[in-house]
Amino acid sequence: MALIIDGKKISADIKDELKKEVEELQKKGIQITLAVVQVGNDSASSVYVGNKKKACAYVGIHSLAYELPESTSEAELLSLVNKLNQDPAVNGILVQLPLPKHIDENKVIRTISPAKDVDGFHPQSVGALSIGQKGFVSCTPAGIIELLKRSGIAIEGKECVIIGRSNIVGKPMAMLMLRENATVTICHSRTKNLKEVTKRADILIVAIGKAKFITKDYVKDGAVIIDVGMNRDENNKLCGDVDYADVLPKVSAITPVPGGVGPMTIAMLMNNCVQSVR
């Protein structure tokens, strides 16, 4: 029987641990504040931002919401980020992506102070991770490490194959798995003989954005499958990048969609906010 990795339960445990830590900090007079900036009203972004604010309220982190119109100029957004950088009462800054096309995302990310970069997107945060120094780590890959550790899945010495090379998931994931002493391979859209590579994986992490792409033919017997995908299937039901029902009989552990990796991202964002004052 495969272990179904319960991301909802693990993320709730983490938020409860953080809530206690925040209560202790508050007793010492330390209050944590996260500034959440959204430009425009993309509906998916509004849902994410709403969930982040809710998680802050639960854990005891003060959140400041900046909801700016779509017409906000790059200069106006950079000026707000600079103001938040300089505000000693603000511990973390999160600018929800994607931004409207007339704003250079990289410029905005580079403007956020690395000391307040709770998303872990700043080049300094990414660089620190790659050379094993302290810094904020991107929330989804950090959440996957927690899922594995709290499920008792050993990482050291394992063959880990990651499909997807995004800056937010694939690349930082590879660095984290390397830090945990896995042997790491990154695959992407130009990888030849993908199945041959993925069948080597003891731990297969899938972040490609294609519904049910990974079937049992891609998977070794007894593998651990981490599904980062969030798609709609032919019946408009949420599903991952992995064909869950097809691979389930073959695997030793798997994350469901929904209820696997998804809830971990916000739990790790809360962790990064607490990290900013630790």
Ligand code: GUN
């Ligand atoms: N858009 C989708 N995911 C994320 C995230 O983790 N952080 C930010 N800032 N924007 C996002």
